[in-house]
Amino acid sequence: MKRNSTRAMAVIFALAAALSFASACKKKPPTTTSESKPTTEAPTRPGETQVTQPTTRTPDNVQTEEIPADLAKLNQMGYLQDAFYDYNKADLRDDARTALSANADWLKKHPSTQFLIEGHCDDRGTTEYNLALGDRRANAAREYLTSLGVDGSRIRTVSYGKERPFCTEETESCWQQNRRAHFLFTAR
Amino acid sequence: MLAGAAFTRGQTPEGGVIVITGPTGRKMPLAVPPLLAPGVAALQSKVSEPFTAALRADLDYSSAFVVTDAKNDPSGTRDVSTADAAGRWLSTGAEILVDTRGDVAGDRVSVEARVWDLKSRKPIFARRYSGGVSFVERIAHTLANDILKELTGQAGSFLSTILFVSDRDGGRNKELYAMDFDGRNPRRLTNHHSLILNPDARAGKIVFTSYAKRYPQVWTMNADGSGQRELSTGLELNASPALSPDGTQIAFSGSAKGNPDIYVMNASGGGLRRLTSTRALEASPDWSPTGRQILYTSDQTGSPQIWVMDAEGTGARRMTFAGNWNDEASWSPKGDRIAFACRNEGDFNICVMDFATGHTVQLTSEGSNDHPSWSPDGTKIVYQSRRGGTAYQIYTMDATDGKNKRQLTEGGSNMQPVWMP
Numbered sequence: 001m002k003r004n005s006t007r008a009m010a011v012i013f014a015l016a017a018a019l020s021f022a023s024a025c026k027k028k029p030p031t032t033t034s035e036s037k038p039t040t041e042a043p044t045r046p047g048e049t050q051v052t053q054p055t056t057r058t059p060d061n062v063q064t065e066e067i068p069a070d071l072a073k074l075n076q077m078g079y080l081q082d083a084f085y086d087y088n089k090a091d092l093r094d095d096a097r098t099a100l101s102a103n104a105d106w107l108k109k110h111p112s113t114q115f116l117i118e119g120h121c122d123d124r125g126t127t128e129y130n131l132a133l134g135d136r137r138a139n140a141a142r143e144y145l146t147s148l149g150v151d152g153s154r155i156r157t158v159s160y161g162k163e164r165p166f167c168t169e170e171t172e173s174c175w176q177q178n179r180r181a182h183f184l185f186t187a188r
Numbered sequence: 189m190l191a192g193a194a195f196t197r198g199q200t201p202e203g204g205v206i207v208i209t210g211p212t213g214r215k216m217p218l219a220v221p222p223l224l225a226p227g228v229a230a231l232q233s234k235v236s237e238p239f240t241a242a243l244r245a246d247l248d249y250s251s252a253f254v255v256t257d258a259k260n261d262p263s264g265t266r267d268v269s270t271a272d273a274a275g276r277w278l279s280t281g282a283e284i285l286v287d288t289r290g291d292v293a294g295d296r297v298s299v300e301a302r303v304w305d306l307k308s309r310k311p312i313f314a315r316r317y318s319g320g321v322s323f324v325e326r327i328a329h330t331l332a333n334d335i336l337k338e339l340t341g342q343a344g345s346f347l348s349t350i351l352f353v354s355d356r357d358g359g360r361n362k363e364l365y366a367m368d369f370d371g372r373n374p375r376r377l378t379n380h381h382s383l384i385l386n387p388d389a390r391a392g393k394i395v396f397t398s399y400a401k402r403y404p405q406v407w408t409m410n411a412d413g414s415g416q417r418e419l420s421t422g423l424e425l426n427a428s429p430a431l432s433p434d435g436t437q438i439a440f441s442g443s444a445k446g447n448p449d450i451y452v453m454n455a456s457g458g459g460l461r462r463l464t465s466t467r468a469l470e471a472s473p474d475w476s477p478t479g480r481q482i483l484y485t486s487d488q489t490g491s492p493q494i495w496v497m498d499a500e501g502t503g504a505r506r507m508t509f510a511g512n513w514n515d516e517a518s519w520s521p522k523g524d525r526i527a528f529a530c531r532n533e534g535d536f537n538i539c540v541m542d543f544a545t546g547h548t549v550q551l552t553s554e555g556s557n558d559h560p561s562w563s564p565d566g567t568k569i570v571y572q573s574r575r576g577g578t579a580y581q582i583y584t585m586d587a588t589d590g591k592n593k594r595q596l597t598e599g600g601s602n603m604q605p606v607w608m609p
Contacts, residue, residue: 131428136446
């Protein structure tokens, strides 16, 4: 019950964000948006992250686009979306599958890139348990990507448990931000 | 010997866990007057004061004693062989007198200690200690250990060391530190400029998890921090290492393809074998004092609970049934009890279970409390605690009833304490 209403809220957020995104598009190219970066203040609810990706672009556009040569810059571009999880779960929700599918599309068009999937947890479990839980989350994301045709040899995983939080407030929205698989390019 | 515990017990509404709310067992009152060192008045602040302060703090800290306020000699004499003199000490509330007298020759100090039973006016023991003047506190810790051993049959932990991880030196990094049992003399043991977690120590060895090479690996080193070495396993996750009591094996939470299980390897590396083979998550192993069983956390029933199995991985059975999250089990030095982080709703607390009967007591109730570890003598538990979103700090408390809570650390986040055996 509660999940459904949360999901509905997420859709509304997604629509609202999509509208504002569409207007932002007129002013500047979508690749400069930074909403999907984990360190920004903008809320990154699961349903919202997907619209921050340049999903309106055609595959042809993407293929001809030059991606930054510099790794640090590449990681700032927001090409890959994080996947979010429920409390003490590593199962992929619908919004996580949507995000990972978009990632798989991008990754298959940029086959030379290699990347790390970091598993993160909120701070309500113990440090030791969360290291194991973060490992499951990162691997759930990896498995889904490989099932979509991304070469597994490009992927490494690491669990940080609750040791590298994206925010530190004791609120549900912060806990949700910290329950994620985060992507980091390691080679272009 | 010492009076038995007389707890007031209350059943929690959730059932299964007993919360101790009332006063604890009676503690033996000791009079610990200052070290008498008449010939070395000039060294009062260097010898007598630090010695007496350390001795009083140690004995007061032990769960067996309470140090009375009688700092000076009520009878003007330490000779308590007469009923009159002993009576004056008894009237201060003390039942035991710890009489210490010192002498200094060059840079060496010698201390003669006599411990008296004031009621029978008989000496319990007399012993002489000596060492460098700069080690006068260490002499006090040694005497305190001996007094505890004589009066309770169990040596104290006043010369023991606690390992922990901390970000006190800045940034997002955590390094491994050691401190005395009372939080004094913190010292850094690693320089990984990375994330270090899950320390454990046995048989002169220390193991921990380090991200120094980006991925979490088990590292090993000697107790003084020398000989640091990474132990490669080929697994993706290598967390929560626990040394076997003889120091020859390491159990840890390892993972291949997102399935964290309990693994064991040789303490020098190699010999990797998997002990659990569920599809569930297993973590936080801890060896029994005999080395024949391993406690661990498994979520195979849908919530994290404490399980136990033989060291070969057979005979797994569930230990905890109350609450929706029980984790980080630590076996007591005698093997008769286990401490663990317990939670029903809200925050974690420290629970202690009698291993044979399953009878469980909850020892904390404020803030979030987890990661328990036993003192070598089994009388204390060190753990981490925080209020709300504040940083973790390290505390100790009495293992039987949760009394005598003391904060050992401050500044930064100080966590994952492990009491070195």
